[in-house]
Amino acid sequence: MTLLLPDLELVKTITKPSPDKIVLLIIDGLGGLPHPQTGKTELETADTPNLDQLAAEAICGVIDPVSPGITPGSVPGHLALFGYDPFSCSIGRGVPEAVGVDFPLESGDVAARGNFCTVDETGLVTDRRAGRISTEKCTELCHLLDGLVIENVEIFVSLVKEHRFIAVFRGEGLEPDITDSDPQQVGVAPKPITALNPQAGKTANIATQFIAQAKATLAGHHPANMVLLRGFSQRPQFPTVGEIYKLKPAAIASYPMYRGLAKLVGMEVLETGNSIEDEMATLKQNYADYDFFFLHIKGTDSAGEDGDFDRKVKIIEQVDRALPSLIDIKPDVLVVTGDHSTPALLRGHSWHPVPILLRSKWCRPDKVCQFSESACSSGGLGRFPAIHIMLLAMANALKLTKFGA
């Protein structure tokens, strides 16, 4: 793997438009670990004739999402896929969640991702998702909390989906560097929010008061009798994908966070449905109007997080069955990979490398003819950090000029 990276300002000087179109298909949490009984990962277990055919025509490899050993969250995982250094371009979860549900985030606003959760009579969290309450119930609870004003700071609470919401704090002098209240486990109390620097003291104080008021308001709404907040953040200032790569980019994602993240890097987010087939249809309908498509599949990651090996296998097979409609479009450059591994055995994101295939007229195919962790690890792309994917895709689309004399 290489450690040399051009910075984005340099990249801008070598990108150029071309007629070629790029499709980046991200199967979230794609990589896995072998099932103890079969020795095969989720991807190796799944029947995937279309992915295998693509692998045979492509050059393959494995990516380290961020850096070897690091388990990335969804935000750094995707920032690296779009070519941003995930160490210097970090953003908290709140902002992409808020942008993803079209909240009109203003400069200076501090956004947090929220969960309605269940606490017992001693205040310990017994369910971080309040039994995954319905979206209707969540809407009702958001209304109860929305519009509070604490010390001249307005607090907006908006629905995301099921138990998920966003809280946006708007007022003078707010700083996002405060800790989460979400303990990320059950059996313990929500964590106190503390300021990570002196400037953020006011925000920490107001967030703490908000949580106390929310607890009082929700007292009679068991199982959704408490809130957990995490990922306090402000809108970052990144150069957009359009500016860096001279692309007209579109995003197809059903889950709000990924829609938000795509907007934050300057992609147009297309309306689509909830199924893989809906997303493929959206690609087909809009193919003429953009030259870069980020297509995001969420179900694989959710199944992995639930520890459901068989469901993850089935979703990979669904993706495979939906692929012909994408292949028929004949994208000039097609990249298929994931933002990180989510092995069902670990019930969460992990550090393991993720298989990747890149098919184009100019890809110099290798001998790999199966899309799997083990087969791709001997592919022609070798093992490399995900941050290089965008320039590889751009090169294969003949969208990069020569660097240097």
Place this chain on the structure above:
Amino acid sequence: MTLLLPDLELVKTITKPSPDKIVLLIIDGLGGLPHPQTGKTELETADTPNLDQLAAEAICGVIDPVSPGITPGSVPGHLALFGYDPFSCSIGRGVPEAVGVDFPLESGDVAARGNFCTVDETGLVTDRRAGRISTEKCTELCHLLDGLVIENVEIFVSLVKEHRFIAVFRGEGLEPDITDSDPQQVGVAPKPITALNPQAGKTANIATQFIAQAKATLAGHHPANMVLLRGFSQRPQFPTVGEIYKLKPAAIASYPMYRGLAKLVGMEVLETGNSIEDEMATLKQNYADYDFFFLHIKGTDSAGEDGDFDRKVKIIEQVDRALPSLIDIKPDVLVVTGDHSTPALLRGHSWHPVPILLRSKWCRPDKVCQFSESACSSGGLGRFPAIHIMLLAMANALKLTKFGA
């Protein structure tokens, strides 16, 4: 240009304790070059059923100790293994040698590694090691030189082993940026010591006077009739392995320099004997009390430096035969590799990648079933810089939290 590595401050934010234990077995100078008559390296020639079995159960690869093409000294080679950037965390040889023999090094002291050597009547070096004089003789000569005072600078001279000693300069305004007197070859005169910056002028001057006095004192002690100094350095300020990784680390090494290096990065250095079996026994006796073990085998490097292919093969076989006592302990994460290659054919350290195996419950094994340069180069870990090893080991021990939202 960006180096895609988390800095140590960031690493601190994602490390957490876990019950799992990590053993890092370093076979010094492990990598080699093929024997012209057999086409096999030292490791490929050795009969290593236990290492091969481990390779079969592990994920394998090859590491670049520092960076492709770079031949590292022992210090940068080991700093990279412990996760420190060897370009920014450089330290000269003097400090770890001094700390390794338990010299009470104070802040501001400048330490150098010394050799007693032989010079002829014209002053040319004829043997850099004075015929490897005995440790007893070295003790006697160190006493002759110890305790000199030159311009209010005290000079301490202490035994290391055989022809090796340390010289420590203590006084006001000493700076370590001066050149070595050791020419690293015979047939030439010792090199004059010069200051690499104006602040170091005083140190260069005093070191030069010390060498002149030593030469006068040693005149009648042929073959040990001169000294060579190198690696002038001061104690560095690194965050410790305990601080960065939240580990309780122990080091098992018989050679003083490696004990010193381990102390400098905050490991507890365990008493052990000189044989591989002694080191393995020390691991077993102390296994309950620490959660990270650095176990260092020196013989392979020495044999390579002596150009003794067959002895290096034998020492690798000794390591293999001693392995069952390590394997019986069932370390949760076991990493076996070297700090660099020392091919007998080159009679010295080299830049060639070094095989690595990592075995854990979560390692995602590959198809490699032989621990060798050629077999590991097609392993699932691919080829990567050694600096990533610590985070990979930490990840496999479930000692890293998710990075980012």
